[in-house]
Amino acid sequence: MVCIWIFLILLYLTPLCLVAFKLFSFLWLLLSYPLRLTRNIMGIKRRQRDDHNLKGPDFLGKINYLLGNYEYIIRSPRNYSLGFVVTAYLIITNIRSLIHNQAPGENQIYPLILLILTFYTIHHEILTNLKMAEILRTNPSLHPRLFFDIYKNLLGPFFYSIPEKMETISPLGIQFGQTGRSQKSIKPTLNFIGDTAHLAHVCLKALKYVGHEYAREVFDPFASMWGKRLLQVVGAQFEIIGSEKLQNLTGKNILVFNHKSQLDFILAFFALSHIRLASKRGVKVRFITAKDHFLDNPFIYDFLGVGRLIEAVDMVFIERKKAKQGVADLGQAASFLARKDIDLAIFPQGTRAEGNADRSGKRRDSGYYTTVPPKDIDNDMGHLRKGTAFLAVNSLIELAKVGEKELNLIFVGIKGTASILAKQSLKFQTETQVNFNVGEILTLPTSLAEELRQPLDMANPQSPQEESYLQLVQKIHEAIDLHLIDSLHLHEGLKNRYLMDLTAHFQYSQDKVDAITNNLNDMGEKHPSILYQVLDRIYACKPEDWNSYLSLLSQLLIEGAPREKLKKLRHDITLHMFGRLKTKLHGKKIDPQKRV
Structure with a gap:
């Protein structure tokens, strides 16, 4: 007792x-x-006393x-x-x-x-x-x-006086790490999960006891605090580059991010928190999020409270498993953008890229072209879903109805988040560098939507207006890919990594290395998507498999191989990459023998 x-x-x-x-x-x-x-x-x-100094x-x-x-x-x-x-x-x-x-x-x-x-x-x-x-x-x-x-x-139980002077922090350049030694541990993950629940429930209390308008007002500072706390917990260094491009920007905005980690969603709010648009308001990031992840998951929705919170602040949930419902959800998102004072945000890849490692096994961020589903294994654009392009065109139509003149597609390249938390891992890696790079902004006039009509059947357009709609979707889809690649400086990074590996791990003569470099530049202009997809997916395989595939690629480059041989190599490497993953894609278990 x-x-x-x-x-x-x-x-x-x-x-x-x-x-x-x-x-x-x-x-x-x-x-x-x-x-x-x-x-x-x-x-x-x-005797008079200064209570503030007591x-x-x-x-x-x-x-x-x-x-x-x-x-x-x-x-x-x-x-x-x-x-x-x-x-x-x-x-x-x-x-x-x-x-x-x-x-x-x-x-x-x-x-x-x-x-x-x-x-x-x-x-x-x-x-x-x-x-x-x-x-x-x-x-x-x-x-x-x-x-x-x-x-x-x-x-605490005793009286506490809140400080008058508040220490502040900016995303333009911060450094929490001190030791310089990275470690993988579950402890910071558990600490951050607890902090997440506390932050979400503070906002939910504001929603319940003060009201929706107040909750919407406090959401953005709390979402920013969520990202700041993450960086503090893992001792990360953070920098956003190019944010000045958004200062005084007019028109409606869709933020387009590449997707490396679950942490991309969390850090986006903090990364853009210091920016003021032409309307003098801050950037109000409202993601189009996966319904099965935030609404259908009781741990995230109820226990952490994140799902309930973002449901109350105008975020859009998309059904990933039902195509028709997904199209309707994108239509709702376009309507939200036209009617509400928000900035939509989306991940065109639709899922997180597979994590990379260096030859010692240490995390090295993640790829870009590794988000391809099995059914699109031989599709040059298989790593991107078309949903973002559909959203852009639907938004042009909706914005034209309310008299808006422009739609801005803002491309933000994310680097380093998968080094903290890679896909299929629960351990945070500390002391890492995270960068957000704002690329070139693609501004689309709403006049493009004047002669467009969304087809009821996407595979069978019934009029010139419907054909024009699909043509514009395809054009924007390709532009999204190019702008994301540019904001990530992706091809330069893959090229440098490949050439460094050739120098360090292959006994090639300098003449052979020069020939590979020259042909890499030439073929990179002719077949950029295939060549760099091959490299990106090689580095998503196990490190012990790299040399054999890099050797095959080098031989094809020396020979000046045709496109079909590069496609065959990409096909084989992608199958090998899938076999290494042994995971689920879009809710379905992968069978390496049934991918084509």
């Missing part, structure tokens, strides 16, 4: 200290009232932070597990007493005390969350360390 009481006291340590401090403060106020009254009657003035003993502040940190970790599982058990116990025992016409027993007093403590801490949590929402709304550039220090101190 003693062990149970010790366990319960430890569980409710912070609430008990909080109640004790409140009672002490009340008694102190009550007992000091006669003294204050006497002073007022006698006209004795108290601080309690340092040890008391440390205890408050420690207890607040403890409450930060334990409160949710305690309140919503033990609190539920105690509530159920009281209900059952009271029903039993009523049935047997018995008075409530003394053994119900202690559960009742626990229940009161639980509800009191929930009330305190709500007030703290609303206070944190307002702090971040008024200080959107707040440093994540200071934000969580304030949060944990407010959860």
Whole structure:
């Protein structure tokens, strides 16, 4: 019995200290009232003190932070597990007493005390969350360390004075890492999952108790804080390049990102948080997200609260498994862009690229051309879904209806996120570099939509307007690919990596290396998609398989091989890449023997 009481006291340590401090403060106020009254009657003035400079003993502040940190970790599982058990116990025992016409027993007093403590801490949590929402709304550039220090101190039992001067941070160039040594660990992953749940539930409390408009206003600072906290947890270095291209930009915007990691979604809000458009508002990133990932996943939707939150702030959910519903969802997104003051964001690849490694096995970001599904294994554009192009054309049609003149496709190349968290991994890698590069902006006049009509059957257009619609979709689809490649500097990077491997791991004469380099440049202009797809997918295979494929590619380059031979090599390498993955693509298990 003693062990149970010790366990319960430890569980409710912070609430008990909080109640004790409140009672002490009340008694102190009550007992000091006669003294204050006497002073007022006698006209004795108290010495003026600057309350802002008053601080309690340092040890008391440390205890408050420690207890607040403890409450930060334990409160949710305690309140919503033990609190539920105690509530159920009281209900059952009271029903039993009523049935047997018995008075409530003394053994119900202690559960009742626990229940009161639980509800009191929930009330305190709500007030703290609303206070944190307002702090971040008024200080959107707040440093994540200071934000969580304030949060944990407010959860503590003692009085805490919020600092007047707030330390801020900008995405233009930050460095959290200190040791310079990368490590893979599950610990930062678990810490960040907890922080994610806390941030989401702060916004959800604002939504519930203040309203939708306020929640939409605080969402963007909180989404930015989400990204900042991630970078802090993993000790990453971050930089955004080219953001000045968005300053004073007019018209409606669709942000187009390549997709390397689950973290791309999280970091996008912070990366663009400092930008002001021509309308003087910030960039309001609203992703078109996978319904099966955010809405149908109870862990993300309910437990973390992320799904519920983004559902309330005008994000669009697309059905990836049902083509017709997916088309309808893109139409809804185009309508949202026309009617609401938001900036849509999308990943044209539709899924994350496969992670790469160096020859030692250390993570080395991820590829671009590795998002090809099995059915598109021989398609030059198989790594991109056409949904983004359809969205752009549908948006032109909707924007023309409301009198808008331009649609901007803003291409942002992401590098480094897969080094932190690669596909099919749960471990974060610390001390990495992440870059967001804003490429050239493709501005489309809405006048392009004047003679367009969306076909009911995409495979069988019935009029010139429908044919023009599909032609524009294809043209934009190809432009999206070229702009993303350019924003990533993809081909230059693959070329340099390949030539470095030739120099370091192959016994080629300088004449042979020069011949390969010259033919690589020539064939890179004739067949850029095939050649660089081959290289990208080679590096998605196991490092021990690289040399054999790089040797085959080198031989084809020396021979000046025709396009068909390059396609055959791409086909074989892609099959090998799929065989290494042994995973699911779009919900279907892959069979390496049934890919073609």
